[in-house]
Amino acid sequence: MKKRLLIVFVLLLAFGAARIPLERHIDTVHREAGFRTARIDLDLRSKISQMGFVAALSGFRSFVAAVLWIEAHIAWERTEWGRMAALFDTVTTLQPKSALYWDMASWHMAWNASVAALDNKEEPNEFLRRRAQRQYFDLGKKILEDGIANNPNNALLWERYAILLRDKLEEHCGAADAFQQAAGLDTGRTYLPRMAAYELARCEGRESEAYDRLKCLYDADPANHVPALIARLKEMEDKLGIPAADRIPSTP
Amino acid sequence: MNSKPALPPAFSISRILVLATNTLTELARLKIFYFLLLFGLLVIGNSLFMARLSFEEEFQMLKDVSLGAMSIFTSLLAILATAMILPKDIEDRTIYTILAKPVPRFEYLAGKLIGILMLLGISTLVMALMFFAVLWFRESTVIADAQRQMADATGAPTEELTAYIAKVQASAFNTNLIPGVIVIFFKAALLASLTLFVSTFATSAIFAMIISIAVYFIGHLQATARDYWLEGMDIAWWTRGMVALVALIFPDLQAFSLADDIIAGTAVSMGLFLQTIGLGALYVGVYYLFACVVFSGREL
Numbered sequence: 001m002k003k004r005l006l007i008v009f010v011l012l013l014a015f016g017a018a019r020i021p022l023e024r025h026i027d028t029v030h031r032e033a034g035f036r037t038a039r040i041d042l043d044l045r046s047k048i049s050q051m052g053f054v055a056a057l058s059g060f061r062s063f064v065a066a067v068l069w070i071e072a073h074i075a076w077e078r079t080e081w082g083r084m085a086a087l088f089d090t091v092t093t094l095q096p097k098s099a100l101y102w103d104m105a106s107w108h109m110a111w112n113a114s115v116a117a118l119d120n121k122e123e124p125n126e127f128l129r130r131r132a133q134r135q136y137f138d139l140g141k142k143i144l145e146d147g148i149a150n151n152p153n154n155a156l157l158w159e160r161y162a163i164l165l166r167d168k169l170e171e172h173c174g175a176a177d178a179f180q181q182a183a184g185l186d187t188g189r190t191y192l193p194r195m196a197a198y199e200l201a202r203c204e205g206r207e208s209e210a211y212d213r214l215k216c217l218y219d220a221d222p223a224n225h226v227p228a229l230i231a232r233l234k235e236m237e238d239k240l241g242i243p244a245a246d247r248i249p250s251t252p
Numbered sequence: 253m254n255s256k257p258a259l260p261p262a263f264s265i266s267r268i269l270v271l272a273t274n275t276l277t278e279l280a281r282l283k284i285f286y287f288l289l290l291f292g293l294l295v296i297g298n299s300l301f302m303a304r305l306s307f308e309e310e311f312q313m314l315k316d317v318s319l320g321a322m323s324i325f326t327s328l329l330a331i332l333a334t335a336m337i338l339p340k341d342i343e344d345r346t347i348y349t350i351l352a353k354p355v356p357r358f359e360y361l362a363g364k365l366i367g368i369l370m371l372l373g374i375s376t377l378v379m380a381l382m383f384f385a386v387l388w389f390r391e392s393t394v395i396a397d398a399q400r401q402m403a404d405a406t407g408a409p410t411e412e413l414t415a416y417i418a419k420v421q422a423s424a425f426n427t428n429l430i431p432g433v434i435v436i437f438f439k440a441a442l443l444a445s446l447t448l449f450v451s452t453f454a455t456s457a458i459f460a461m462i463i464s465i466a467v468y469f470i471g472h473l474q475a476t477a478r479d480y481w482l483e484g485m486d487i488a489w490w491t492r493g494m495v496a497l498v499a500l501i502f503p504d505l506q507a508f509s510l511a512d513d514i515i516a517g518t519a520v521s522m523g524l525f526l527q528t529i530g531l532g533a534l535y536v537g538v539y540y541l542f543a544c545v546v547f548s549g550r551e552l
Contacts, residue, residue: 004549005453008542015538016500020478022534023504026527027475034518035510036475058472059439059509062516063320066313073305097516100308 037150038096056094065094069101072108081113085139092146099154102147110140110164137168155186166199173203176210193217194229201232211236218248260354267355271363276370279333284371287325291379294321295386307394311423312515314390318383319432319511326376326440327468334368334447335460347552358544361448365540368444376437384425391424431525432514438532439508443468445539446503452546471505474498503535 030036038061045053055064072087088105095101114136123129144161151157162178165171179196186192197217200210214233217224230248237247298317302310341347350360395417402413447464454460478499479485481492507528514520 001453001546001549001551004546008545011542011545013500019531019534020482020499022531023475023478023507024482026507026531027504029524029527030507030510033521033524035513035524036506037513054469058469059323059505059512060320061509062316062512063324066316066320069309069313069316070301073309095512095516097513097518098312099517100312104306104309 034097038094061094065091076108079116081116084108088143092143096150099147099151099156102143102157103160106140106143106160106164109136109143110168140164141169153185155182158182158185159192162195172199173206176200176203194224198228198232201236207236207239211240263359268359268363268366271360272366272370275337275364275367279367279371284329284333287329288375288378291321291325292382295382299386299390307420308423310390311387314387315515319436319515322376322379322383322433323436323511325379326372326436327443329375330368330372330440330444331447331461331464331468333371334444335451335464336457337364338451339457351552357548361540361543361547365445365448369441372437372440372444376433380433387424391420394420428514428520431520432511435508435510435528438529439505442503442532442535445536449539449543452543452550467502468505470498471502474502474504475506507531
């Protein structure tokens with residue numbers, strides 16, 4: 001029996017040597033298709049419990065992420081913003097391909113936590129309240145930037161990033177570029193090119209480009225003759241001194 | 253006129269199927285399927301709690317928890333049910349009755365393995381159906397709520413409702429979940445075959461369980477060990493030797509953890525799916541052969 005076990009052990013090693021090229025090939029195929037991209041390392045270990053880390057190592061990443069997301073939701077109900085930020089960091093590390101987690105985490109930080117920071121009754125100093133608010137805006141921005149780095153072809157994340165730059169940070173040039181990226185990735189959402197052009201119109205130094213973009217949209221499709229686009233186009237016409245003959249007709 | 257009795261065939265599918273159905277019946281009598289109730293409670297309870305979240309979050313959580321639980325339950329079932337099969341047959345002395353008949357040992361093992369695979373197949377199918385049913389029910393509820401709200405709101409544009417419904421449908425069921433479930437089954441099948449192999453030389457069911465559970469955990473790190481061994485990392489020679497041993501002995505179980513990324517929206521191509529289940533089938537076959545080699549020399 002011992003001799004037989006020894007033979008099987010040798011066979012097991014031989015099978016291992018034979019299958020390793022196959023496993024490496026499948027590993028490459030998986031990675032190219034976007035699988036097995038999560039980073040399970042000491043950084044993650046420092047963020048979650050030992051059991052959570054073991055579970056993540058054992059093929060239950062999404063399960064652990066779901067449990068931590070529920071914890072984050074409970075933290076939200078208790079308005080524990082710092083704890084939420086830490087949990088979001090872990091969840092997005094565990095599930096970097098899930099756009100929903102990046103999107104929601106960023107929204108909670110840039111919209112909810114930032115407002116709570118500004119309305120913080122326990123902080124009488126307005127400067128400090130505003131600084132805390134700005135930190136949450138930046139955190140929301142950082143989350144989306146990391147999300148985009150992990151999912152560069154996700155139109156939703158680009159759109160959310162553009163909205164954050166527009167509404168919270170007033171970075172219109174960046175917002176225009178981000179809307180344009182989203183428009184290129186999702187041609188189904190026809191409002192995205194318009195949004196990109198609107199933001200470009202508010203970006204100093206790029207008025208001429210904004211006018212071309214708006215005019216192009218106006219000429220391309222009557223569905224784009226919406227009040228916002230017409231208003232911005234007229235604004236650009238005035239700003240750039242477009243000759244009357246080239247201007248769009250005034251709406252009644 | 254003394255005619256010799258006809259010799260039984262050296263290999264018989266019907267014998268294997270009899271052994272397989274008998275194994276399945278034995279396991280069913282052990283009330284193993286009760287764990288499906290637990291899964292049902294988990295999925296339904298989870299969906300009720302998640303109804304507090306946005307529908308995107310709810311569907312994501314439902315998929316995370318359900319596929320995670322499916323993976324845990326099938327893996328545990330594969331290890332625990334397989335580990336007790338041989339020791340139980342030896343203890344009940346059933347094995348002597350079977351092997352005294354013209355049943356080769358490799359057929360006996362094939363019957364046992366197929367019986368367990370049938371158990372795993374039925375369990376995975378029932379869990380998948382429960383999961384899809386809950387997902388469909390929640391999707392229908394969310395859509396019905398939206399339609400009711402739009403009907404109440406006079407003058408609301410129908411395009412918005414259509415877009416909303418499309419968004420709900422995109423967040424709920426997607427066809428990639430099906431290969432995800434099948435890969436979970438293959439991972440469990442691999443563990444069953446591996447445990448059967450371990451139990452051919454194990455001295456008790458507990459020993460086979462402990463070894464298989466240890467292999468389960470190490471198997472998820474095999475890819476890391478393989479990379480350390482082959483990617484030219486700067487490590488000591490003895491560490492390189494150890495990681496090489498791990499890479500050669502243990503199966504790469506991370507290859508079967510596709511569900512995590514499928515939930516996140518990563519698409520599974522047919523080629524990738526076939527290669528993955530092909531690897532699973534290869535492991536099942538090879539571990540079965542190893543089990544046959546060891547079991548054929550075991551003294552009973």
